[in-house]
Amino acid sequence: MPTVKPTTCRPILKQPGDVDLTQPSILIITLDAMQTERETAAVSEPHASLIETKSRYLGTDLIQQFASKEWF
Numbered sequence: 001m002p003t004v005k006p007t008t009c010r011p012i013l014k015q016p017g018d019v020d021l022t023q024p025s026i027l028i029i030t031l032d033a034m035q036t037e038r039e040t041a042a043v044s045e046p047h048a049s050l051i052e053t054k055s056r057y058l059g060t061d062l063i064q065q066f067a068s069k070e071w072f
Helices: 006-014 037-052
Strands: 017-020 026-031 063-068
Touching: 037 063
Parallel strands: 026 063
Antiparallel strands: 017 026
8 A cells, every 4th residue: 555644644534524334335435625636636546545455444344435525
């Protein structure tokens, strides 16, 4: 997985978003777009890596998938 700088991680963890449990065995976390397109793009790479590895949400059988809401 690519290295993500702590300065990028802090805002990600504070970012509002949506949780979707409508698909069986999948937890979809959609975060609101970051303040800049550059930050949103930087977040998409770690998200893609987590999706590729089919990471499970701690203590469950749910596979985590991440997305960012589009910039308008």
